[in-house]
Amino acid sequence: MKSLFSRILLAATLVILILFIVLWQWQQFSQEFSRNQIQQSLHRDLAEHMAHINPLLSKGVTSDAALKEAFHDFMLLGPSFEIYTLDNQGQVIAYDANEEKIKQQQVDTSLITTFINGAKLPLLGTDPRSTNKDKIFSAAKLINSQGEQTGYLYVIIGGEDFDSWQSIVGEHQSTQFWTAAIVISSAFAILLFVLLLKIxxxxxxxxxxxxxxxASHKLNDGLTLPGQYSGSSEINQLSHHINTLLAALSGQHQAISRQQEERHAFMLHLSHDLKTPLTSLQGYIDTWLLLPEHERSNDLIEVAARSGQHLQQLLGQLLELAALENGQITAKFQDCSLSQQLLELKQTFAPRAKSKAIELNFSDSHLLTINTDPQLLQRVLNNLIDNAIRYTPEQGKITIETLISEDNKLWLQVIDNGSGMHKHELQALKQLNHKAMVISSKQTALPQLGIGLAIVRQLLNLLGCVIEIDSMPGKGSQFRLELKQLNAAEKDEQNDSQVQVLQTAETIKAQ
Incomplete structure (x- = not known):
């Protein structure tokens, strides 16, 4: 019974059988009701006629022995009738039957009165020969010669003999009826099952x-079910949900494929980034070891040390990138001074910039307080400035400035006149646009860039920042980050502290 076919067949058969039983019971009740109504209506005046034509009954006699003979004569004319005389309280007085057949000696006279008054039929009254079944009847008052009521003539319509013959005929007909019913209902259930099966x-x-x-197609082929399906709305909804699921699976499969390809390209680029300082480190150390002791120079060790530091930096960035991808780093937003952020950034990179004679011009002309994670934003700017210093030639210039657009958006611009970026690098970073990203940071494909810019990509995703990039090889790059600034009321509360930060910055610059 696990298949849909068998369940439909079983359900249809049970429904038909239950419906048939209910209809049969209703039909039996309806037939019995109609039969009782017809018979009682036809014999409504039967008791009155019997009382009128019988001399004893017409005189109001209720207990004379001669009545039994009269009752016997009446029952020969109508063997399905049972005749009784009752006193005014409904007590059975005379009848034509063996005494042991009488089960009840008292008849409800209220029903007799209701019947005589012309109540709507059928009306069931007490059957003296039964303790649990009422029957239709006819009744009339018995009046003596002085005009006094002496009792009732009470006639049961369809008595004990009638019930016996009806039971015999009913059992015979019931067997035939149920046999026919089972055959017809089974045939109907099978027909209904076939129709339901087809529909x-x-x-x-x-x-x-x-x-x-x-199942034989590939997920990246854009799988979908053909057309609409006739039938119930549930099947159409099912096909719609399947198409939605197939589209989602296909999109995820394509995203995973792109992620694997870009991860492969990223690993190739990473291996080159790691190989360069490692080769330099190994080469200078080997050179230093091969030289005679009196010709060994500290310059070789210093170059090797710088290569080792570079390698250590790359490995640290790689661990940081892995932590970002695994969701181990989360953003903790708070209000902070942008000027303070730029001041700390300038202090960090001033020695490196000075060694290459690169001018650092970091300023916040709008005295802004922003809502961000200061540590994550600082790491973003660290990576951008680190790359800018690395690829900006001597006597170059790196600028960070704030810009408020016409639509009142705050942008932080990082500008350098270094070597610039190529098209594939720009394409990878432009995928950072927060409004266009539809997958989580764990699923975002790795860019074909260095580790530093890959970290920038992940950090900006955590901060929810939009980035715009303009760059040309040989002419430099310009990065614009959209930041969230405080409202006007919050700005007023922060003015004093911002002025103090600027004064501190001017003091340090003068020194």
Whole structure:
């Protein structure tokens, strides 16, 4: 019973059988009700006629022995009738039957009164020969010669003999009826099952067939089910949800494929970045070892040390990138002074810039307080300035400045006149646009860039920053980061502290 076919067949059969039983019971009740109504209506005046034509009954006699003979004569004319005389309280007085057949000696006279008054039929009254079944009846008052009521003539319509013959005939007809009913209902259930099978399972069969065909296709082919499916709305909804799921799976598969390709390219680039300082380190150390002791120069060790520091820096960045991709680093937003951030940044890179005679011009002309994670933003700017110093020639210039656009957006610009970036590098970084990103940082494909810019990519994603990039090989690069600034009320509260920061910065610059 696990298949849809068998369940439909079982359900249809049970429904038909239950419906048939209910209809049969209703029909039995309806037939009995109609039969009782007709018979009682036809014999409504029966008791009155009997009382009128019988001399004893017409005189109001209720207990004379001669009545039994009269009752016997009446029952020969109508063997399905049972005749009784009752006193005014409903007590049974005379009847034509063995005494042991009488189960009740008292008849409800209220029903007799209701009947005589012309109540709507059928009306069931007490059957003296039964303790649990009422029957239709006819009744009349018995009046003596002085005009006094002496009792009632009470006639049961369809008595004990009638019930016996009806039971025999009913059992015979019931067997035939149930046999015919089972055959008809079984045939109807099978027919209904075939119709349901054709109507409901045909769309499912087509859906199963289409899904089996899709199994032979590749996910990156843009899988979808063909057309609409006739039948219930649930099947159409099911096909729609399957198409949605297939589209999502196909998109994820394509994203994973691109991620694997870009990760492979990134690893190749990373291996080159690691190989360069490692080769330099190994080469200078080997050279130093091969030279005679009196010809060994500290310059070789210093160059090797710088290569080792560079290698250590790359490995540290690689660990940081892995932590970002695994979600181990989260942003903690707070209000902070942008001027303070730029001041700390300038102090960090001033020695390196001075060694290459590169001018650093970091300023916040708008005295802004921004809402961000200061540590993550500082790491973003550190990586951008680090790359800028590395690729900017001597006597070059690196500028950081703030800009408020016409639509009141705050932008932080990082500008250098270094070697610039190539098209594939620009394309990788432009994917950072926060408004266009639809996958999480864990699923974002790695750019074909150095580790520093890959870290920038992940950090900006955590900060929710939009980045715009303009760069040309040989002419330099310009990075614009959109930052979130405080509202006007919050700005007023921060003015005093910002002025103090600027005064401190001017003092340090003068020194």
């Amino acid at each position: 409901f399972t045909q769309p499912l069969s087509r859906l199963e067939h289409d899904l089996r065909l899709l």
